[in-house]
């Protein structure tokens with residue numbers, strides 16, 4: 288790669304990145320600037336639900352770009368009105384606020400819950416969140432997250448986020464006080480390594496929050512938009528949260544996120560919430576194109592089937608190489624490696640032209656496009672199988 292074409296020194300160094308520069312994407316594949324092709328099982332971090340540069344999204348963006356980029360959030364625009372309506376028609380929610388990132392949508396959810404507490408619960412403001420949870424990188428969403436590595440950072444944290452344990456109702460119960468206004472969770476903890484809340488826990492949590500008059504806030508930024516085989520994860524447990532946030536997949540690759548609330552929970556007044564780019568027609572046009580595709584019953588069915596196929600293939604690989612469990616749902620799955628070999632597998636796969644993610648040293652996470660084919664899954668599995676075989680052989684020699 289050419290340092291003159293790609294000067295690496297002006298971007299802030301915020302994470303370790305391979306010295307690869309990607310220039311093009313199509314479906315499940317990415318190409319770097321040397322022309323090398325990669326099979327992508329990261330997809331922008333569960334973002335590209337229709338794969339790279341899907342024609343539906345590209346065309347919607349091009350058409351909207353020629354028509355109107357933004358009239359200002361002080362005025363209505365067609366795509367945001369239509370997308371808000373479509374999201375409410377496909378979910379249990381009544382009102383939508385659009386944001387530009389998942390963290391911003393979660394900030395909005397936290398503000399909405401605090402507003403609800405101020406209006407209806409005597410100023411209650413605490414939101415119970417979970418150890419291992421991840422809600423974003425703004426100050427409040429880092430404080431709401433239960434990620435160990437965040438603990439020493441950017442003190443003092445935003446107060447008001449006591450932490451419970453996932454799948455332990457008693458740990459939630461013990462934190463409820465007259466200061467509590469809600470409970471917020473990821474139905475599957477993605478960044479922590481794909482740790483699902485059980486459907487039973489979600490149902491018990493819904494009953495508990497109802498009993499205490501608390502808001503249930505579901506962060507579906509990673510699990511929403513068909514990622515788990517249903518349009519929204521809450522449908523699996525048959526519950527209805529009061530507030531939900533969406534991000535990642537909702538824009539199919541562009542920065543779009545949403546805060547959804549029931550009529551009862553939707554209590555912002557003028558001046559409480561806003562933002563320059565929020566609900567801009569360009570991103571909402573992409574969101575409409577994504578939702579039209581992802582909400583098709585056939586699309587969701589084939590994404591769910593692809594998830595089952597990937598899950599069974601991972602189980603086969605796991606048994607063959609003496610690894611651990613396969614966790615998750617739909618096309619958000621993790622393979623427990625039992626040893627801290629995630630980073631070396633990711634590096635070997637990159638060299639072999641397959642993009643994998645290791646959210647924790649002993650786990651791999653799989654988040655391919657929702658329209659990934661069986662053939663593509665089989666190719667990834669073959670690559671993983673041969674890497675594990677090589678590593679196993681190396682371990683036996685050592």
Ligand SMILES: *Cc1c(COP(=O)(O)O)cnc(C)c1O
Nearest residue numbers: 388389390421422423473508509
């Ligand atoms: C990615 C993610 C976020 C943060 O979204 P950004 O768009 O990166 O701000 C929040 N919650 C969950 C569950 C996520 O997976």
